[in-house]
Amino acid sequence: MSVELPFAPVDTVIRRNAGDLRVSAEAAEELARRIQSRGAALAVEAAERATEDGRKTLMAEDFADLAEGGVPANGDPEGLELPIAPVDRIARLDIDDSYRVAMDARVALATVLERYADRVAAAAAVLAEHADRRTIKEEDVAVYFRLAEYF
Structure with missing residues (x-):
């Protein structure tokens, strides 16, 4: 699977959480792959919701309830690191x-x-x-996902 999301914005997201730590390029690549996989899965769920409502258009509210912790999904595109065009391509991968x-x-x-x-x-x-x-x-990102399976 090719990764639609550029690594540079993902690297920026990691670095803002890294404190004084450095970030390997492989860690950014791994996180980009994981973000893409999560985004495609969320789009499938959103498409199912849209279909239940008799729509063929995915809307913001289709993603709002899918955010972990019930966090509302509305946001300002100007404040985001992740670019919208690749996220759009990710949303269309599996629908x-x-x-x-x-x-x-x-x-x-x-x-x-994000x-x-x-x-x-x-x-x-x-x-x-x-x-x-x-x-x-990269192994730190991978270990997170292995540990997350248990919680």
Whole structure:
């Protein structure tokens, strides 16, 4: 699977959670892959909701309830690191071509994914520190997801 999301904004998200730690390029790549996978899965769920409502357009409210912790998914595109165009492509990866993705839905999904990335990046920083390293590595992101399976 090719990754639609550029690594540079993902690297920025990791670095804002890293404190004094460095960030490997592989960690940004791994997180970008995980963000893409999560975004595609959320879009499938949103498409199911739209279908239940008799719509072929994904809207922001389709993503609002999918945000972990019940966090509302509305956001300002100017305040986001993750670019909207790649998030739009991610949303369309696993859904039927007949669906449309409204602009507010793209922003909502980008907001949800950026919050998700922040949580993962913060946890990866803790794991790197726990391993007594000064660099967040790909394995820190991967270990987070292995641990998350248990909770």
